[in-house]
Amino acid sequence: MNKALLLTAILGCTVAGTSLAGTYEWTSGFTQGVTENMVDDGNGNDLNISCPSDESESLSAYATIAGKAYASTSDSGGFDVIVDGELYSNPFYTDCNVCNENFTSFWEALLKANNLQLSAGGKTVNLPTKNLKQVLRPLNHKDNACRSTW
Template identity: 40%
Template sequence: MKKIVIMLLLFWIATRVFAFGESGQWSSGWGQGVSEYTVVTQSGDSLYIACSGDRPVSMTLKLKGKEYGSYSQQGFDLIINGTEVQTPYDTDSRVGSNNFTYAWGALRKATRLQAKTTDGQTVNLPVKGVAAALPAWGTPEFGCTTGLDF
């Protein structure tokens, strides 16, 4: 019985780490047909990017327990190396698709990253490991699509 409890506890811990990413750096994963990219701050705030071949890219920012982005009424912008990219997850227009394309390339080279919410909050996000976690545009590993692709 003790071994079962220990195994269940280890499994639970492993799934929590994988689901939320490692604090302070970017991580990537894949599950149920979705490529997932995550960065988590020391305080638990996070940016999550989901890419799939059968739906447009989505992004969710979790800040102080509140969600912003693709599936929320509240939005956010990214500030990458001092350049603001408005709603990089809203890809149903040519401008939105271009914003996502620009943001992806800029993220891979980021030395500074912030997210700014529509209700005025700003959070600094880690950039450690971002180039390793996000595949280059046009490579076989890159699986993101925009709203214009459908």
């Protein structure tokens, strides 16, 4: 009987921990030479902006939208970001001069965002902006490892 009760308690904690996994706000972490700026909506939709500390490497971003994973480095077009109603087409792809210019204006808008959405595959999801201004830094900030290819 005690084993069954213990197993039930462990499974209950596992399920409860899983359901509370969403942070609903921007967070940042550093691991293996990469700063990761992340946000999720608690429903499986998320954005991860990965910025390597190695100055010879550029940023990349990954998103999950309605259960499907997308990458900014993908040849299939990545994903779009909508900031306060303005659409930015695959803004984290920076492997061309024009792309770099687009990224710079996108980043400036992102830092001021009140409303943030991701879009791909015919789906659009809302992401929180809570704590965004505390986590993301201007491109020229000394603590910002996010840089474009160009």
